[in-house]
Amino acid sequence: MTNFIILFLIIVNLFLIFLLNKKKIKAFFYKKKIRTTDLNELSDIFLNKQIGKNLFGPKEEVIVKNFCIDKENKIVGMTSDYEAWIISSLSKISNKIFEFGTCSGKTTYLMALNSPDDTKITTITLKPENLSTVEKQFLDNKISFRNIINESIYDRFLFSGTKYENKIDVIFQNSLSLDEKKFNNKFDLIFIDGGHTYSIVKNDSEKSFKMLRENGIILWHDFVPGKESAKNVVKYINNISSKKKIFHIKHTSLCYYRNKL
Numbered sequence: 001m002t003n004f005i006i007l008f009l010i011i012v013n014l015f016l017i018f019l020l021n022k023k024k025i026k027a028f029f030y031k032k033k034i035r036t037t038d039l040n041e042l043s044d045i046f047l048n049k050q051i052g053k054n055l056f057g058p059k060e061e062v063i064v065k066n067f068c069i070d071k072e073n074k075i076v077g078m079t080s081d082y083e084a085w086i087i088s089s090l091s092k093i094s095n096k097i098f099e100f101g102t103c104s105g106k107t108t109y110l111m112a113l114n115s116p117d118d119t120k121i122t123t124i125t126l127k128p129e130n131l132s133t134v135e136k137q138f139l140d141n142k143i144s145f146r147n148i149i150n151e152s153i154y155d156r157f158l159f160s161g162t163k164y165e166n167k168i169d170v171i172f173q174n175s176l177s178l179d180e181k182k183f184n185n186k187f188d189l190i191f192i193d194g195g196h197t198y199s200i201v202k203n204d205s206e207k208s209f210k211m212l213r214e215n216g217i218i219l220w221h222d223f224v225p226g227k228e229s230a231k232n233v234v235k236y237i238n239n240i241s242s243k244k245k246i247f248h249i250k251h252t253s254l255c256y257y258r259n260k261l
């Protein structure tokens, strides 16, 4: 009987350890399909300049306008500060930008704040009234589907009412029905951060490959192996990595593809 109780307790403990470290364990067993690169492989603007014998610092091109949002504001679906800085820096050298998934508009606002005055930013998103157009498909992760509903809550954005608003065109539409033909070969920078279900990531990515102009960059957010809500993003990117050269940027959840000249 004692042996049985000890065995039972060991099993319960192992199960608890697994539950508490599920993300780390999954990440440990994750088989890497795409290469992680240094940020400066994405663009020369990120190469540091030497300031002193033992001091390296940012070039002028990556000095950006920024703001942070306090956690108490409970804004959902945001990038990290480091990721926001990368996107802001790339915006400085982009004239046509497209974003899948506006949410609070934090990244859209940063793009508008940092891009040249004549840059146009198009961002597509859902508001609660549009949610009836979204259906869970066979391969779609349940948590990612639930997040679409939780994140489609805004119809005013952080940039609303600011002088930057006129650079931004918000499309309230399900990206599954977006007609990408009118946008073919148009964009310098595309940020894919809309629905994280397999069907939507696949749709947004396939459209982006057509919408990207030569030498343009696509960025995907939330490439986090082991994170349940990012499972479909990781799965899709891994699946197409044999056909498209996609890289993961070190210390971020961003992946990129460059439409090389």
Ligand SMILES: C[S@@+](CC[C@H](N)C(=O)[O-])C[C@H]1O[C@@H](n2cnc3c(N)ncnc32)[C@H](O)[C@@H]1O
Binding pocket: 076, 077, 078, 079, 099, 100, 101, 102, 103, 104, 105, 106, 107, 108, 124, 125, 126, 127, 134, 148, 151, 152, 153, 173, 174, 175, 176, 193, 194, 195, 196, 200
């Ligand atoms: C993770 S949030 C985007 C965060 C935002 N890019 C940022 O950096 O602050 C996801 C957004 O994608 C939108 N979305 C989800 N599925 C969509 C779809 N099928 N079509 C258009 N927008 C979608 C949601 O409404 C939500 O605004």
